[in-house]
Amino acid sequence: MPEYTVIHEKARSFYDLYERKAELQHQTHYCPGCGHGIVHKLVAEAIDELGIQDRTILVTPVGCSVFGYYYFDVGNVQAAHGRASAVACAVKRALPESVVLSYQGDGDLAAIGTAEILHAANRGENITVIFVNNAIYAMTGGQMAPTTLLGQSSTTTPSGRNEWNEGYPLHVCELLAALEAPVYLERVALGNNKQIMGAARAVRRAIGNQVKSLGFSLVEILSPCPTIWRKDPVEAQHWVRDEMAKVFPLGVFRDRGTEAGARPAAAPPPALDEVPRLLGIVNGSRLMTDRGGATVDWRIKVAGFGGQGVLMLGEVLAEAGLDAGMEVSWLPSYGPEMRSGTSNCHVRLAAAPIDSPLVSRPNVLLALNQPSLEKFLPTVEPGGWVFYNGQTPPRNGVRADVRVIGRPFTQVGDELGDARAGNMVMLGALLEATGLLPDEAVEGALKRVVKSERWLELDRRALARGRAAVREGSLP
Amino acid sequence: MEKPDRGMVRLSAEECKGCGLCVEACPPKVLRLADGLNRSGYHPVCYLNRGCTGCGICFYACPEPGAIVVLRVAA
Numbered sequence: 001m002p003e004y005t006v007i008h009e010k011a012r013s014f015y016d017l018y019e020r021k022a023e024l025q026h027q028t029h030y031c032p033g034c035g036h037g038i039v040h041k042l043v044a045e046a047i048d049e050l051g052i053q054d055r056t057i058l059v060t061p062v063g064c065s066v067f068g069y070y071y072f073d074v075g076n077v078q079a080a081h082g083r084a085s086a087v088a089c090a091v092k093r094a095l096p097e098s099v100v101l102s103y104q105g106d107g108d109l110a111a112i113g114t115a116e117i118l119h120a121a122n123r124g125e126n127i128t129v130i131f132v133n134n135a136i137y138a139m140t141g142g143q144m145a146p147t148t149l150l151g152q153s154s155t156t157t158p159s160g161r162n163e164w165n166e167g168y169p170l171h172v173c174e175l176l177a178a179l180e181a182p183v184y185l186e187r188v189a190l191g192n193n194k195q196i197m198g199a200a201r202a203v204r205r206a207i208g209n210q211v212k213s214l215g216f217s218l219v220e221i222l223s224p225c226p227t228i229w230r231k232d233p234v235e236a237q238h239w240v241r242d243e244m245a246k247v248f249p250l251g252v253f254r255d256r257g258t259e260a261g262a263r264p265a266a267a268p269p270p271a272l273d274e275v276p277r278l279l280g281i282v283n284g285s286r287l288m289t290d291r292g293g294a295t296v297d298w299r300i301k302v303a304g305f306g307g308q309g310v311l312m313l314g315e316v317l318a319e320a321g322l323d324a325g326m327e328v329s330w331l332p333s334y335g336p337e338m339r340s341g342t343s344n345c346h347v348r349l350a351a352a353p354i355d356s357p358l359v360s361r362p363n364v365l366l367a368l369n370q371p372s373l374e375k376f377l378p379t380v381e382p383g384g385w386v387f388y389n390g391q392t393p394p395r396n397g398v399r400a401d402v403r404v405i406g407r408p409f410t411q412v413g414d415e416l417g418d419a420r421a422g423n424m425v426m427l428g429a430l431l432e433a434t435g436l437l438p439d440e441a442v443e444g445a446l447k448r449v450v451k452s453e454r455w456l457e458l459d460r461r462a463l464a465r466g467r468a469a470v471r472e473g474s475l476p
Numbered sequence: 477m478e479k480p481d482r483g484m485v486r487l488s489a490e491e492c493k494g495c496g497l498c499v500e501a502c503p504p505k506v507l508r509l510a511d512g513l514n515r516s517g518y519h520p521v522c523y524l525n526r527g528c529t530g531c532g533i534c535f536y537a538c539p540e541p542g543a544i545v546v547l548r549v550a551a
């Protein structure tokens with residue numbers, strides 16, 4: 001009896017047992033004769049051969065292959081439908097040393113995920129896409145996919161796909177080949193032994209390109225789905241070879257694998273303590289202990305007409321908060337109008353990290369017009385501050401449990417040179433009344449937010465006037 | 477004495493789903509589906525016990541990761 005040695009066996013990159021269910025842990029969930037199983041084996045074998053199991057991250061899609069993570073003993077992420085290639089880009093950028101595979105079906109990649117794949121390819125992301133084209137939405141029971149052949153029946157094209165109604169089969173490799181960036185695009189098939197061996201080479205090649213940092217590689221694999229096609233496994237294999245491959249020609253659509261140099265590695269991000277300097281925040285490291293410490297939590301709502309500088313007022317507050325070392329958020333909310341219409345923004349300045357940028361229960365309301373005052377006054381927290389434009393009290397009643405300062409801020413701005421400076425008059429009053437932020441922080445913020453010298457000068461005068469108004473009670 | 481086969485296969489009846497792709501793919505036709513059923517209710521593949529060349533084609537035709545192991549005479 002001669003000695004025999006094993007030449008092909010289950011890849012090391014598969015788990016020994018698949019713990020998806022309590023029983024049948026040695027079988028995949030795929031139907032008999034399903035192409036996904038074969039593609040899994042080709043991918044696992046390539047991972048083994050390249051010796052990258054411990055740095056491979058597989059992004060699985062939504063579709064029949066959603067459970068890929070039960071089989072592959074590698075890092076796994078399961079993405080929302082159509083987003084696998086976008087997730088793969090993110091993973092690759094975050095972990096450049098990893099080898100990231102985006103495994104996607106034709107519904108996932110060529111219907112809901114068309115934008116993601118197109119832009120990942122166009123950016124030349126250094127990821128590998130394994131695109132399993134079975135010409136149908138299999139997992140959901142056989143609806144038409146963009147890749148469904150003309151005349152092919154599906155639950156949504158019961159009398160066959162018709163180009164006048166459903167368009168033509170989408171040729172993903174050809175589409176991507178119109179882009180500059182991809183390094184390798186090949187269409188292969190699982191229609192017979194020879195084709196399967198070609199598919200194995202292409203998969204290895206596409207993953208190997210990433211190991212060499214060459215850039216974006218995609219292999220499209222024409223793959224049988226006997227169940228939805230209602231064919232036995234052998235017939236389905238023949239259909240791949242005889243029908244699918246006629247519509248989707250096999251071949252290499254792009255191969256820059258040899259000429260392409262390694263893609264330059266992404267520039268490392270700046271160190272965290274560099275960020276304030278890059279953003280021009282001078283006092284970024286000073287923590288807010290002297291301004292009330294951990295209890296500081298200003299929830300500010302600024303509201304008025306578009307054009308009154310509502311958003312800008314909020315921006316100055318948030319920028320100044322940054323300079324003062326606070327946690328800040330600024331959330332604008334406005335209609336489509338540039339002028340008139342209403343506009344408001346939510347600003348939070350806090351010592352502790354901010355949970356939500358939404359301010360629904362403000363402790364400061366800056367109402368630049370009467371409707372905003374009436375709308376938001378009831379939402380102000382008891383003990384909070386309310387600043388409003390003019391001296392007419394709100395029609396829906398004053399509140400005794402809040403501190404209210406009403407002055408003709410806009411009119412003062414107008415007297416200073418421009419009614420739009422009324423927002424800074426109001427800010428001056430707020431700062432003076434509450435001691436919310438140190439002067440230097442406000443000055444620093446103003447310099448970043450206001451680009452024109454003329455406005456900077458006007459805004460400084462407006463701020464001073466607002467402060468004086470509160471200090472001396474000097475506004476009319 | 478007869479010349480020994482160049483190859484040999486080890487088949488896992490419990491992993492097999494009886495799809496028949498390996499049977500179709502094997503060039504010397506030395507695989508077939510068994511008459512009996514396995515635990516999952518499929519007719520599993522079985523080897524005719526002679527004639528395997530160790531070509532490995534059945535391994536790549538099969539969708540199940542661990543259903544087939546192919547061996548070859550050591551050089």
Ligand SMILES: Cc1ncc(C[n+]2csc(CCOP(=O)(O)OP(=O)(O)O)c2C)c(N)n1
Nearest residue numbers: 062063064081105106107108136137138139
């Ligand atoms: C956002 C969203 N839309 C739709 C679905 C329903 N859905 C699940 S799988 C699928 C299509 C799967 O087809 P394909 O990507 O070709 O994979 P296959 O099952 O054929 O392998 C759809 C539409 C979903 N899960 N999520």
Ligand code: SF4
Nearest residue numbers: 030031034064138225
């Ligand atoms: S439905 Fe089709 S694609 Fe899904 S597991 Fe079954 S054969 Fe494979």
Ligand code: SF4
Nearest residue numbers: 502528529531532534
């Ligand atoms: S290794 Fe080749 S000859 Fe042997 S059983 Fe498989 S396909 Fe047939």
Ligand code: SF4
Nearest residue numbers: 492493495496498538
């Ligand atoms: S190809 Fe695999 S699953 Fe199908 S009959 Fe052969 S051993 Fe069984």
